[in-house]
Amino acid sequence: MLPPSTRRSLPMALLRAREVIMAHFRPMLARHDITEQQWRVLRVLAEAGPLEATELANRASILPPSLTRIIKALEEREFISRNKVKDDGRRALLAISPTGVALIEELAPERVAIYDAIEKRYGAEEHERLLDMLESLIQSETVEG
Amino acid sequence: MLPPSTRRSLPMALLRAREVIMAHFRPMLARHDITEQQWRVLRVLAEAGPLEATELANRASILPPSLTRIIKALEEREFISRNKVKDDGRRALLAISPTGVALIEELAPERVAIYDAIEKRYGAEEHERLLDMLESLIQSETVEG
């Protein structure tokens, strides 16, 4: 079979799709002086509650070295806190602070509006199906390797 | 509507999907001491022929500052060449060199094998449909804004 052209390859399509979607969120994040990754970390902690770094990295899809730097930045701005785990000097529980929760809540309406606009343009059913197919792809590559 | 959870949001799904796919290609690229972005630039030039930097950046989905650095690196290894455009001192045509073509051709078989394996795991029809849906999403966000 021919190698896929750059115009129709899965990696390129996934990259471009993510770009056009994120373009809608960037202005909102920039207004609050927060990066896309920092925002992801805050949302994961807001949804899941306190987590250790490894679990947080997995859920936010951020590599450990990046997470170390992001945690440092978020701690300095007091959006999150860390508490060492008793009985294990290596681990620490990371938790979102009230300030962090306030930020998430402040952004929530705009966030929903942006998602709704995307759904409206693309189609709600297509959107759901696309999510299903992406999850299926991730599953097929994760389980068997 | 509720804000999407981090477990089922389009940006996260696109990010994770790209991760699991690229994981298959990274070992191949690492063996040849080439980055994912450098590889993309070479493939675009191999497919499209000589291009100016702006057009190359668009086709490879790489931002201008990154492309400047990538071009420099690829030039030093003589994978590409640049020729100034007559009549316009700003522009330059970037072209892949024979060495660059040789690298692309050397990687081609393994590249096809990796794509085929992904298609086999995920399903050829699903793969095609996913590409269609991603292109449609990109289209819906590109045309109207």
Add this chain to the structure above:
DNA sequence: ACCTTGTAGTTAACATGTGAATTACATCTT
């Protein structure tokens, strides 16, 4: 107790992503 092995997190080094500012050159306007 000591040593090995394993795990959580960090640090280091380098490439890229991102937005803003800057340079070099073209083109338009008057």
Add this chain to the structure above:
DNA sequence: AAGATGTAATTCACATGTTAACTACAAGGT
């Protein structure tokens, strides 16, 4: 021709991605 405006590419500054090496601590084996 001089100045204003626009465009291509680069540079800067900082954040993140990526791999490898390293530190700190934990758990097991002898």
